[in-house]
Amino acid sequence: MTDAQMNGFDTLQVHAGTEPDPATGARQVPIYQTTSYVFKDADHAARLFNLEEVGYIYSRLTNPTVGALANRICALEGGAGAVCTSSGHAAQIMALYPLMEPGRNIVASTRLYGGTYTQFTQVFKRFGWSCTFVDFDDPAAVEAAIDDDTRALFCEAIANPGGVVTDLDAIAKVADKAGIPLVVDNTSASPYLCRPIEHGATLVVHSTTKYLTGNGTVTGGCIVDSGKFDWSASDKFPSLSQPEPAYHGITFHEALGPMAFTFHSIAIGLRDLGMTMNPQAAHYTLMGIETLSLRMAKHTENAQKVAEWLEAHDAVEKVTYAGLKSSPYYEIGKKICPRGTGGLFTVTLKGGYDTCVKLVNSLKLFSHVANLGDTRSLVIHSASTTHRQLTDEQREAAGAGNNVVRFSIGIEDPDDIIADLDQALKASA
């Protein structure tokens, strides 16, 4: 059966992008632990280098194990092509690289993963890029922030922390009108809960480190291209619409149509930036992704139960989770993520900094780590860890106030998760 004949998500997550190994019949995708591939002859090598034939040259560019994972994620997101990267942050830089030049900017949501905020403010500066941050709940404000140098909009489908769900359809309309792509970080939702391309996204980026791998083993990233953006419609994207000097004058959009962005990301992005995923990492993620739907359904079901229990607890001031009726994002969550809004939420305690530290220290089932999207339940008190360099005011603005604790709910028995929280809340009271 080809990928195109498979419809169900559960089928695609097990089969898409792979077939029994043509050399050995191996049922599982082999780990092709090789850096290079023997050319059939000089002609074959020339065709590969000219992009006239698709094949393997060198593992900084392509590798069969990594390629299988890219094709699997592409199928789950409903894209035209995909490229894996060494981390989620690498995927973000790689996604923007073909679109940007010195002096250009992106308009991004104020609600972003902390590391992304740092990348967009600090690293961008050194590339001559800039970023304007806007509240993406307000599409008119997003539109107003776009200028002639804007080359992309960027947001997360489900933004963490804060239980925010972005109205991707509304933002995609703004991007369309401006003739620029919408890039969506779909890490917190995963394609099981949200498929941003169906809501108008041009590019989807992932930290595969999180739910796609699912068990906290390897870092990785992925860019999925919808294949729907017309890069030649304006002169804004010369790397894709005009002869590219970095690849002996090929015009990617003309030569490769809907695969232009993907081929550019391999032939130039991976070749020159080298943010390549290794085949071992791809193997772990392929293993994890086979159970994505089962895990996400359980993460979501557990998070809902735990969030409801916490919301009713005396020591708790507020739970921010779009699955709760009290959330301002409840309705939009139903529209963008009809199967639920995932396993992440933040809790504001009535106690302060010390109570939160005590809670984190008292939890036994939860692991205190700087990660999310693991099978295990995880917790972090941002104010004493990731956000400890900031002032109280800055923490508050980032949604990481002194009395806020972030949870990533695992797939354990929900009664055990609740029992652990119950004893820790008592201990920290």
Ligand SMILES: *Cc1c(COP(=O)(O)O)cnc(C)c1O
């Ligand atoms: C973790 C994360 C990233 C960064 O991914 P890495 O794999 O750690 O580089 C980006 N966005 C979101 C939403 C994340 O959770």
